[in-house]
Amino acid sequence: MAIEAALEKRSNTERGEGAQCEGLIFDIKRYAVHDGPGLRTVVFLKGCSLSCAWCHNPESISPRPEVSLHPERCIACFTCVKVCPNQVHQFGEGGEHVLERDRCKQCGTCTESCYAEALVMVGKKLSVGQVMEVLNEDRAFYEASGGGVTLSGGEPFMQAEFTTALLQSCKAAGLHTAVDTCGNVPWAVIQKTLPYIDLALYDLKHMDPGEHKRHAGATNDLALRNLRRLSKSGVPIEIRIPLIPTVNDSPAHVEAIGRFLASLDNIVGVRLLPYLRLAGSKYASIGRPNRMPEVDTPTREHLETVAGWMQRDRPLTIFINA
Ligand code: SF4
Ligand code: SF4
Structure with a gap:
């Protein structure tokens, strides 16, 4: 890129x-x-x-960097859960990946640790x-x-x-x-x-x-x-x-x-x-509602x-x- x-x-x-x-x-x-x-x-x-x-x-x-999530690439290694200092990442009983985005400080630790590129920092x-x-x-x-x-x-x-x-x-x-x-x-x-x-x-x-x-x-x-x-x-x-x-x-x-x-x-x-x-999948990846x-x-x-x-x-x- x-x-x-x-x-x-x-x-x-x-x-x-x-x-x-x-x-x-x-x-x-x-x-x-x-x-x-x-x-x-x-x-x-x-x-x-x-x-x-x-x-x-x-x-x-x-105007700030954002973590985008692409679940289809996730290999369920749970590294993001372990490395995030703010407990943003959680996995539900059905395996769904939930981000508590309000807690994210955009530090980039999880995106740099996700080798499957299921987590990507938008904005450099x-x-x-x-x-x-x-x-x-x-x-x-x-x-x-x-x-x-x-x-x-x-x-x-x-x-x-x-x-x-x-x-x-x-x-x-x-x-x-x-x-x-x-x-x-x-x-x-x-x-x-x-x-x-x-x-x-x-x-x-x-x-x-x-x-x-x-x-x-x-x-x-x-x-x-x-x-x-x-x-x-x-x-x-x-x-x-x-x-x-x-x-x-x-x-x-x-x-x-x-x-x-x-x-x-x-x-x-x-x-x-x-x-x-x-753009529908883009809205989902950053947790923003799609109004149309x-x-x-x-x-x-x-x-x-x-x-x-x-x-x-x-x-x-x-x-x-x-
Ligand atoms: S680090 Fe990436 S591949 Fe591993 S569980 Fe988290 S999102 Fe999935
Ligand atoms: S960018 Fe930092 S604070 Fe935000 S989810 Fe990733 S590791 Fe946690």
């Missing part, structure tokens, strides 16, 4: 301004094709200012220098494909210092940069990074503040205000809309999104992201219909991930 490779680079990377700044990363995905132009390496940062019911990266929401501290070593390995792919680096999460701006330092390092290295944000962060944090962002991937979930709060944990006031500001900054913006049946896919709501987007500048595209059920287990994935035909509704006021460049 790229994140393990980055960890091994510690001794080579403690140089350069900002290189030692550390961030909490839960994944580094290479050769991604839907998170900005060309082939990209996506760095996933932990911690989000929202908690969307449809989140497909639920392990990104908490990496320096900017370590991440840059990994990013630079794929420079030839970026150059051949017009790609680059995308910071995602979680919400990258929740780790403002690290995100800024990493973007600065990418630009200094001549790499194309994109940031995937929900926008629910102070404008000053976004503003500071603008000189180092080539493309903003901006999530838009719901136009109604109450519905936004109900499904995402906060109103949309700050996110919409920041989007208006960003659209005046000159940074190209791709709008990303998770399309969730019965939540935000009605004709009236989609048309309202279209009208709002028609009032903005620098929108280079809109990407419709259909809700996928794939029954919702179906919208069909391609429905997504194309939605794209039509969205363009009633003004044509948009719409991409459909389906």
Whole structure:
């Protein structure tokens, strides 16, 4: 895994301004094709200012490391029970593995002792220098494909210092940069990074503040205000809309999104992201309730219909991930 490779680079990377700044990363995905132009390496940062019911990266929401449990890999050696200093691990009479997560101090003793990899620590501290070593390995792919680096999460701006330092390092290295944000962060944090962002991937979930709060944990006031500001900054913006049946896919709501987007500048595209059920096992592995287990994935035909509704006021460049 790229994140393990980055960890091994510690001794080579403690140089350069900002290189030692550390961030909490839960994944580094290479050769991604839907998170900005060309082939990209996506760095996933932990911690989000929202908690969307449809989140497909639920392990990104908490700003702290988390133990994930994969019972299908467990060989019942009970090492975790013996080594945990806080009695987090218990096995029931039926053999079920129960974690008292409130007691966990994220020390990593159990995950390092579980050779079956049934226990995995989600979230590792990496320096900017370590991440840059990994990013630079794929420079030839970026150059051949017009790609680059995308910071995602979680919400990258929740780790403002690290995100800024990493973007600065990418630009200094001549790499194309994109940031995937929900926008629910102070404008000053976004503003500071603008000189180092080539493309903003901006999530838009719901136009109604109450519905936004109900499904995402906060109103949309700050996110919409920041989007208006960003659209005046000159940074190209791709709008990303998770399309969730019965939540935000009605004709009236989609048309309202279209009208709002028609009032903005620098929108280079809109990407419709259909809700996928794939994250169910992730929720179980970190002990977080799945609030949307029954919702179906919208069909391609429905997504194309939605794209039509969205363009009633003004044509948009719409991409459909389906
Ligand atoms: S250490 Fe890993 S393999 Fe052993 S009982 Fe615990 S979870 Fe299962
Ligand atoms: S990370 Fe540490 S405290 Fe948490 S369950 Fe594992 S051993 Fe126990």
